[in-house]
Amino acid sequence: MKLARWSASMLLALGFVAQAPAGTLIMSGDFDSAAEGPHNDYEAARFLTQATFGPTPNEIGRLRQMGYNAWLNEQFGTANSGHRAYLNQIAADPDIDIYQNVRREGWMQRAMFAPDQLRQRTAFALSEILVTSDKAGSLGGEPFALAHYYDILANQSFGNYREVLEQVTLSPVMGYYLSMFRNRKPDVANNIRPDENYAREIMQLFSIGLVQLNLDGTPVLVNGQTVPTYNQETIRGFAHVFTGFAWNNCPVRDFDWCGPGSTGDQWFVEMAAPQGNGWDNLPLTYHAYEGNKQLLNYPGVTLPNGVMTAQPTYPGNTQTPRQNLETALDNIFRHPNVGPFVSKLLIQRFVSSNPSPAYVGRVAAVFNNNGSGVRGDLRAVVRAILTDTEARTVPTDASGRGKLREPIIRVTQLWRALGATNRTNRIQDWYIHWPGNSIPQYALGSNTVFNFFLPDYIPPGEAATSNLHAPEFQIQTDNNVVAFSNVLDGLSRWQYTGNSSEWLDRDLMLNNLDSLRNLRTNPDALLERLDVLFMSGQMSPHMRTVVKNYILTFGAEEEGGYKRVAEAIWMIVMSPEYVIEK
Structure with missing residues (x-):
């Protein structure tokens, strides 16, 4: 690394801060002990490149004065600058029509000028994992709805990943995008079966992936073969759980044609499962109470044999559709894959396309327990990613660290x-x-739910020879x-x-x-x-x-x-x- 080339006079001549390090605090025990830093403008700029939408001379100086942890604490306490708020601001002018171009403009305004840089950068990372897109026909004309979805991610960027999963699952935007919206319970007579799209993607892309993982993100091998995390019966089980949800204001008799309201406000409210007698010949609900639902089965799971048992007939059932959904999300969230799977995806977005297993393992351990017994604490996870030794040292070998x-x-x-x-x-x-x-x-x-690029994409040539992932190259x-x-x-x-x-x-x-x-x-x-x-x-x-x-x-x-x-x-x-x- 080139860390000692600048004299204090040269730094001052170039308009940067040249002073003693902010302090000598020692990192958390989860990381290698080292003086905190940054110790020079190079280190400060590199940290800000990872944690913001780009370093500025002023922010380099501020970070050098504050130190990493004080800067992180400040960012964790900074509220979401708001994407829907930006659209509301522009919409106050009656001569301006609000389309997706204004939403994109609002995103760029926040990326450029918002004080909550780390929150916005984390929300962008989450948006490339929990993907929705204006490329979906039903969402292309809903810029306010997509801005609200982005605000869900921004508001929860330093919250708990379990809450992220629940808010995303119940978002009408996600409901439309992955066809959970108006998903109906089985009706054999009318050849209706629950849509399996969201059930598949919440597991494959949002939480656990396709194969069982060790804590360090490497696949579990049995007789040299990977072990699947779920099967078709599991998908079918979750698909049944994710039935009966539509606009929050819909009576059951209007399940198929109720709309978001004249002002579209229902886009901003969690979906709900309408229940009750609409007409005598209508079902009490479109949620699939009946039948066992195979969920994820793994050590420590609290459901008997990984099965959500049949619910008694409404109205004497013990759980509502929302409670059934929460039970299913708990089942997913507690799976041991979630920590390493989500941690590696976030490391790829902030720091490196090919983090070492040790790096993934350290961050995943924080995901599993933030030090106070809390699982899924994204604030702790983001801190762990950005302060890890592998993030704070410049690679000097051919390990494949770094990213496009x-x-x-x-x-x-x-x-x-x-x-x-x-x-x-x-x-x-x-x-x-x-x-x-x-x-x-x-x-x-993005064009698909798989984001702009696959996290395990390997381009042909030298990267393929070295078996190095390079996701961003897929759009090059x-x-x-x-x-x-x-x-x-x-x-x-x-x-x-x-x-x-x-x-x-x-x-x-x-x-x-x-x-x-x-x-x-x-x-x-x-x-x-x-x-x-x-x-x-x-x-x-x-x-x-x-x-x-x-x-x-x-x-x-x-x-x-x-x-x-x-x-x-x-x-x-x-x-x-x-x-x-x-």
Whole structure:
């Protein structure tokens, strides 16, 4: 690691804080003991790259003054800035129509400027695990509903994963997306069987995965073979539990045609199972009380033989449909796979595509017990992920640690590092309005429930030879690489406040390069500062030489003194060294 190259005078000259470390606190016993840090701007920038939507000079200075744990505690106490609130704010203008483009704009506003950076970054990670999407036809016209779903994730980012599972399960957005909404109990005469979609995905993608896992995330092997976590009978059992739920305000007689209300407010209320006598010839409920329901069977399970037993006929039943659902969710949440499965997925989104089994095991142990006997505490899990030794040290070997930066986070990092703003106070660039072709990713916009990319995706070539996962490479298609490169070209080389080009739309997001412009005659200092902001001090000597020689081909005063700066930024954000985050 390059940790000791800067003198205090050089740090001050570049506009960064140069002072003693914030303290020498020792990490929790769950992690390797070490002085807390960060000890320099490189370490601070690297932490903020993982924990926020991109480091800024001010936040680097604040983190160095506070230390990791004080900064984390501050973030844990910062309330959700709110995505639906942003839409309500814009909707106050009667001349503005609210479509998904405004929801995407609101997401970018929060990623760029919200004080609850860690909460928003965690919500984004959760949104790539507990996936819904505006690509689903029924949700494409519901920006407020999707913003509310995102707020569920943001509000619960530091809550308990059991509560996340329940709120997601009962969200009408998820109900529509994975067809639990109006899912009906069996009716043999009418050839109706419970839909199994949500039952399958809550296990496969949201909680336990397909095979039994050890605490460190490695598969359990019996005679050299993996062991399935569930079978078709289990799927069928959960599918029966997830029946009878619709809009919260629906009487049972309106189960099939009741709507979300004239104002759509029912999108913001948990689904419920309507019950009671509507007409004499209607069933009392569409929830499948009858019949045994095979749930997950594992050591320590409290249900007899893993089976939810038949309920007595309503109204004398001992459990309501909601209670049946909660029992089933408890059954899932207590499965030993949940800790390692969810922990590894979150590590992949924050830190590394290929965390070591030991890293997964340490975080999973915190998931299982936060130190106070609580299982599923996401605040403790996020802290464990970000303060682990494997997260806080730069890899120096070929272990496969690190990850490809997600496209949308490359945009937020660029804008945050360079203090981008615009005169409208709204982020309305065309590629933010209509992403997908130019930027192959936006929040709640994946094509399938499997997210933009599979967590175990292995691209062909060297990664396959080394058996290394590289999820983000799955959207690095030829078309996406070219289109997104063109976007970055515009963002870095042309969209800045000092650009006098007549064609530049001043309503676009424009980078503020003024402080960097002051370093145009000192290319070494310029590259040092950009190295901190974009690469956490990991720019190789070879890359530094290449970029320096290139920008020196331009005059120091060319294009008002901005040319060298803009070209240096462009070279960095387009480089393979930058794209791979370590």
